[in-house]
Amino acid sequence: MTNKISFGLLILTALLFPLSAQNEKTFDTDVFKKETWNKEKTALKESKSKPQEIMEELHLNLIRNILKVDPLTETELKEIxxxxxxxxxNDLKKALNLSYFTTAKIYHALREPNVALQYLKLSQSSKIKIxxxxxxxxxxxxxxETGxxxxxxxxxxxxxxxxPIKERFNLNSLxxxxxxxxxxxxxxxxxxxxxxxxxxxxxxxIDVLNKLAICYISTSRTEDGIEAYRNAIALTNGKNDVQKEQVKKSFSKALRSNKRDEENVSLIRESFQSLEKPKNxxxxxxxxxxxxxxxxxxxAAKAINKYIDSPNYSIIDLSEIEVxxxxxxxxENDQMARKFLNFYTxxxxxxxxKRTTLQLKGHNKGMENLIQLETLRKEKEISQNAIQSLMKEDALKEDVLSASKWAIGFLLGLILIGCGAVLYILKVSKQRRIANQKLALRSLRSQMNPHFIFNALNSVNSFISENDQRSANKFLTNFSKLMRLVMENSEYDFIPLHKELEILELYLKLEHFRFKDQFEYSFTVHKDIDEENFNIPPMLVQPYIENAVWHGLRYKKDSGNLKLDLAKNDQNLIIMIEDNGIGRKRSAELKTHNQKKNKSTALRNIKQRINIINDLNGIHVDVSTYDLNQxxxxxxxxxxxxxxxLKTL
Structure with a gap:
């Protein structure tokens, strides 16, 4: 078995490192494979480590070698x-945390700080710290970088x-x-x-003097600012044209922001009169x-004409060309005005x-990868739980067989042992049925989560297609928070009411953000409801709200209303979901065959969940639907x- 694992690890290594070789960077692949193989053989001979530990150490070595690469690029992103x-x-928790950290460093190097921060938080989210x-x-x-x-x-x-003081400059600068x-x-x-x-x-x-100049200008110490600026420029002469241009640009911006235009004109003209070439x-x-x-x-027109004579197309900010x-x-010169407007266009x-190109390389792909990885991890946990349940069933079967063999040996106590065996088998059968029902319940929840994720990602995709990056960022931030809550609570059969309300509020906030003009919504929770002690199955109410928005309110010509009312009647929790949309009959007429099928599947899953919950807890959760108006x-x-x-399972 060890040889098979080793062979699988070598295949993993072979898959990862050709990506580095194609870009002629990082480290020597053949040497690394040889060293990794030698280390593994030594580990097998000198220790009694389990295959899981060997696999974890190999993954850690692969990740550490990626961390040695400078600079980190999209090649390393594919590898990680x-x-x-x-x-x-392979359920390698320590390696997974280090992998998330490495992914954060790569996205930071690719200038996508929002995605990098999410991965960095993930690397610290488990009990195993790196x-x-x-x-x-x-x-x-x-x-x-995220503000x-x-x-x-x-x-x-x-x-x-x-x-130490000598090593503090970069920290102080930030x-x-x-x-x-x-x-x-x-x-x-x-x-x-x-x-x-x-x-x-x-x-x-130069960096210190440049920042000092900007701070002086921002505190109305103009003369001190100009002096610091000139000292910075003097240090850049003949040494670093790129840094000189950065100093000029940042100081000019500070002067203009603080309405020191006269000083800005004077300094720029002074720069033009110097011998430095070429001028930017x-x-x-x-x-x-x-x-x-x-x-x-x-x-101003003369200065613009000089720019047009030798333009610089590296600008990516519209504010820089508004002038x-x-x-x-x-x-007043119409001909020159047309010339300027044509050049502006x-x-x-x-x-x-250029902006479109940058957006194609933006962090939407990074957030999508993050969601996919977390979904994969969650599915892996569900699969492991299912395997454990099956193993328990096998163990129970073995116990039944063993009990049957012992029963044959006790001829004199056949009747008593037979009765005992029957009772035991009934107990095992009941346990098995409960275990199967729990497994089916988890399976149905796992079917609901991807359905919900798919609809939410469609909303994100619409913002991206409309080139509304700010709305997409805001939507993704709330969506990631919602996903975290859904995944955290999906492990339980029942959760406190306040947690379910938190999920519903976030979901409605996202849908309202997506369909701003289509509907308004309200929550009413009666005062006699104790949100801490009332329990509710997670994601039970959300599909009904989703149906109200997508199949009722979305097609309404004017703005609609969605009301969620929670009341208490004796020992019952009453949840009313009311919308003034187009109604069930009209909605069914508008649906395509595929939409009807999807809705039918979602509602069937909810009905199955409710039936299992009722069976396991000996209660009756009732759902009724009717038209609001005649x-x-x-x-x-x-x-x-x-x-x-109700009881938590």
């Missing part, structure tokens, strides 16, 4: 996706305190960036002055912006193409759930 799926399939040195720093960087500057600085302050983003400029100035007193590399010194054409646009702000339209259109609108189309419009679904006998 294969390893992650293998970790899930010990990685740069874990806090990665958290700080990702919180900063949570306070959280980032909270982590950085602890890191700075525990790091800490100062966060302070500037929070507009805490005075505090940032104090820390920058401390850094400027230290012995620094030239590039670090984008500076003409910055000069034009300041002239336009000073209402010097003709001077061309704004100036054209104020020009060309730049606008170029920017649109003309057939609107629908009411009423669920009655007895509470006095």
């Amino acid at each position: 996706e294969i390893i992650t799926k293998s970790c899930i399939e 010990d990685v040195i740069d874990l806090p720093l990665l958290y700080a960087q990702l919180y900063s 949570n500057y306070l959280k980032s600085n909270e982590i950085l302050e602890n890191l700075i305190r525990d790091t 800490h100062i960036n966060n302070l500037m983003a929070l507009k805490h400029f005075k505090k940032a100035i104090g820390k920058l002055l401390e850094l400027n007193e230290q012995k620094l590399d030239t590039n670090y010194r 054409a984008l500076e003409y646009l910055r000069l034009a912006e300041s002239y336009f702000s000073l209402n010097k339209i003709n001077d 061309i259109r704004n100036t054209a609108r104020k020009l 060309i730049l606008e189309d170029t920017i649109a193409i 003309d057939g419009t609107g629908t009411v679904v009423k669920l009655i759930i007895p509470q006095q006998k």
Whole structure:
């Protein structure tokens, strides 16, 4: 068996590392395979480790070798996706956590911080923690890049305190960036002055002076800001043209943001009069912006003409070319105005193409991969639970056979032993039936979750197709939270009412976000309901709400209403789902054959779940559906759930 596992591991290695060889980077594949094989043989000879432990160690070695690659690219992303799926399939918890961490580092390198942060949190979500040195720093960087500057600085302050002074520059630099983003400029100035007193590399010194100049300008210390800017520019002369351009761009933006256009014009013209070559054409646009702000339209037009003579098409921000259109609108020369507007249109189309390219490489794919991996992990857990149930059944069968053999030996006590055997078999049969029902219940829940995920992903896809990235990001954030709640609660047959309400509120929030003008919704929970003590099967109410939205309210011409009312009647929980949509009859007329089939499957699954719940708990959960109005419009679904006998399984 060990030889088979070893052969399978070598196949995994062979699958992973040709991807690296194709890109002529990382490490020598043949050498790594040989070293891995030698280590495995040594482990087999010198220890009595289980095959699972050997497999986990091999996966860890594969992941550690990916972490050695610099820079991390999409090639490593493909490799780590294969390893992650293998970790899930083989239940390698420690390797899976390190794999999630590595995926976070790769997405960070690919400049997708939101996706990276989700993977990083996943790497720390289980009881088995990974010990990685740069874990806090990665958290700080990702919180900063996703706009949570306070959280980032909270982590950085602890890191700075525990790091030797000579190794603190990068930590201090990120800490100062966060302070500037929070507009805490005075505090940032104090820390920058401390850094400027230290012995620094030239590039670090330029970075400190540039940030100091921006902070001075932002606190109305214009002369100090210009002096720091000139010192930074002087250090870049003849050394680093890229860094010089970054200093000019950031300082010019700070001047314009603080309405210091006169100073900006003076500095740019001073730059043009120097001997440095070549001049960056984008500076003409910055000069034009300041002239336009000073209402010097003709001077702005001259600067724009110089930009048009030697344009720079690296712009990807529409705000940087707005001055061309704004100036054209104020020009009295119609011919020049048309020239400017035509050129603006060309730049606008170029920017649109570049943005589309960037969006194709955006983090939507990363979030999709994250959801797929988590779904795979959940399905693996369900499969393992099913296997354990089957093993228990086999054990019970063996016990029955053993009892039967002993019964034959006791001839004198045949009647008593026979009666005992019958009682035992009845007990086993009942246990088996309950176990089968529980397994069927879990199976039905696992069928419902993919159905729900598929509909939600359709909503995400519609935002992406409409090129509405902000709405897609917002939708995905809420969707990921909803998915986490659904997966956490899907392990239980019953959950407290407040958890189910939290899921329903999130789901309705997402659907309302998707169909903003189609309906409004409301929750009513009567005061006499104790949400902590009332239990309810998870995802039992959601499909009825989904039907109300998708098959009733969505087709309504004007805005509809959806009401969810929870009341208590004796020991029963009464849930009323009411909508004023087009009604069941009209909805059935509009449905395609496939839609009718899908709806029938979903409702049949819910009915089967309710039947199993009633059977296992000896209760009667009742569901009734009727029209809201006499003309057939609107629908009411009423669920009655007895509470006095409910118990968590």
